[in-house]
Every structure is written in C-alpha cells, then in structure tokens.
Amino acid sequence: MILKTSITWSKILRKSLFVMAFVLTLSSCQSLKTAIFDQYSYQQAISIKVESLNLMDDATQSYDSFETEVEGLMLELQKMVEYEKNKPDNQVSYAMWNVLANADKNLLAGFFKRWKEDGQLSKVFKDEAKLQISEALDLIIKYEAQKNKTNETNILNFLGTN
Structure with a gap:
C-alpha cells in the first residue's frame, strides 16, 4: 500500500512540475511582446x-x-x-x-x-x-x-x- 501511494504521489508531482514549467514558459513568452x-x-x-x-x-x-x-x-x-x-x-x-x-x-x-x-x-x-x-x-x-x-x-x- 505504501509503495502504491508513493508511485501515485510521484506521478502527481511529475505532472505538477510539468504543468508549472509549461505555464512559466508560456508566461515568459507573453512578456516579450515583440x-x-x-x-x-x-x-x-x-x-x-x-x-x-x-x-x-x-x-x-x-x-x-x-x-x-x-x-x-x-x-x-x-x-x-x-x-x-x-x-x-x-x-x-x-x-x-x-x-x-x-x-x-x-x-x-x-x-x-x-x-x-x-x-x-x-x-x-x-x-x-x-x-x-x-x-x-x-x-x-x-x-x-x-x-x-x-x-x-x-x-x-x-x-x-x-
């Protein structure tokens, strides 16, 4: 059970980091305004x-x-x-x-x-x-x-x- 929970949290953490990186990249591109x-x-x-x-x-x-x-x-x-x-x-x-x-x-x-x-x-x-x-x-x-x-x-x- 502990192993299953840690794998789930690991997946959630990876997805969260990916989404945060994507949002940061998108927002930094918007600030260029060229x-x-x-x-x-x-x-x-x-x-x-x-x-x-x-x-x-x-x-x-x-x-x-x-x-x-x-x-x-x-x-x-x-x-x-x-x-x-x-x-x-x-x-x-x-x-x-x-x-x-x-x-x-x-x-x-x-x-x-x-x-x-x-x-x-x-x-x-x-x-x-x-x-x-x-x-x-x-x-x-x-x-x-x-x-x-x-x-x-x-x-x-x-x-x-x-």
Missing part, C-alpha cells in the same frame, strides 16, 4: 532600401526629372508605416518606419524633401546621407529578420530612446 517575423515586412524593407539608395544616386541631378519616382517611393514608405502601425506588439519597427517617413527628420523622407526644395544636391551631401539612410534601413532589415534584444536595442539607440 511582433513575430513577417516575411512581407522583411521583403518590403529590402525593396525600399534598394529603391531608395538607387534613387538617391540621382539627387545630383534636377529633382524635376525624378519627381514621379520620388513620389512613388514616398507612397511605398507611407504604406509601410501604415502596415507596421497595425501589427500587434510592433512599437519598435513602427517607430523606426515613422522616423524614416518623417520629412522633418534627416532620414529618407527628409532627404527627398531637401532634394525637392534645393532642386539638386551635392555629391558630398548625397554620399553622406546615403550612408546614414543605409544604416537606418539595415537596422530595420536586421530587426525584421531576427527580432532579438540586440537588434531592438540597436534601433532604440539609433532613435535615441535608449
């Missing part, structure tokens, strides 16, 4: 980067010749901001896309605003801006590819919120 990998976001980030850097190369020429292309790219950027805004637990990506799309900041939309206002930009300015914008887009691409704490911290540092 959007899961999204293939569309990743592909669009790469596409916007490639299109942006190629179009930026033309900024040493007259803006008027490239206005249609710039407007098309800005539309893609706005779509991306809207898409990222509505994903759950996606504050970091959304914040980064917002900065890229803000014409009053010195990143992507700000670059194209300046090109439009000045008519054309110097090669030196264009080259420096490309480095900064490429870095910003690389951060979002890396974060979309692997949403880990390091990539999140890199974006937050870039945004100056860390």
Whole structure:
C-alpha cells in the first residue's frame, strides 16, 4: 500500500512540475511582446532600401526629372508605416518606419524633401546621407529578420530612446 501511494504521489508531482514549467514558459513568452517575423515586412524593407539608395544616386541631378519616382517611393514608405502601425506588439519597427517617413527628420523622407526644395544636391551631401539612410534601413532589415534584444536595442539607440 505504501509503495502504491508513493508511485501515485510521484506521478502527481511529475505532472505538477510539468504543468508549472509549461505555464512559466508560456508566461515568459507573453512578456516579450515583440511582433513575430513577417516575411512581407522583411521583403518590403529590402525593396525600399534598394529603391531608395538607387534613387538617391540621382539627387545630383534636377529633382524635376525624378519627381514621379520620388513620389512613388514616398507612397511605398507611407504604406509601410501604415502596415507596421497595425501589427500587434510592433512599437519598435513602427517607430523606426515613422522616423524614416518623417520629412522633418534627416532620414529618407527628409532627404527627398531637401532634394525637392534645393532642386539638386551635392555629391558630398548625397554620399553622406546615403550612408546614414543605409544604416537606418539595415537596422530595420536586421530587426525584421531576427527580432532579438540586440537588434531592438540597436534601433532604440539609433532613435535615441535608449
């Protein structure tokens, strides 16, 4: 009888430990609150980067010749901001896309605003801006590819919120 009781308690104890471990694992995953990998976001980030850097190369020429292309790219950027805004637990990506799309900041939309206002930009300015914008887009691409704490911290540092 004692042997039978100890086996039953042993089974109950093992099941209880398993359930507790499962609950702890589940609750720890909930605390991460990071959007899961999204293939569309990743592909669009790469596409916007490639299109942006190629179009930026033309900024040493007259803006008027490239206005249609710039407007098309800005539309893609706005779509991306809207898409990222509505994903759950996606504050970091959304914040980064917002900065890229803000014409009053010195990143992507700000670059194209300046090109439009000045008519054309110097090669030196264009080259420096490309480095900064490429870095910003690389951060979002890396974060979309692997949403880990390091990539999140890199974006937050870039945004100056860390």
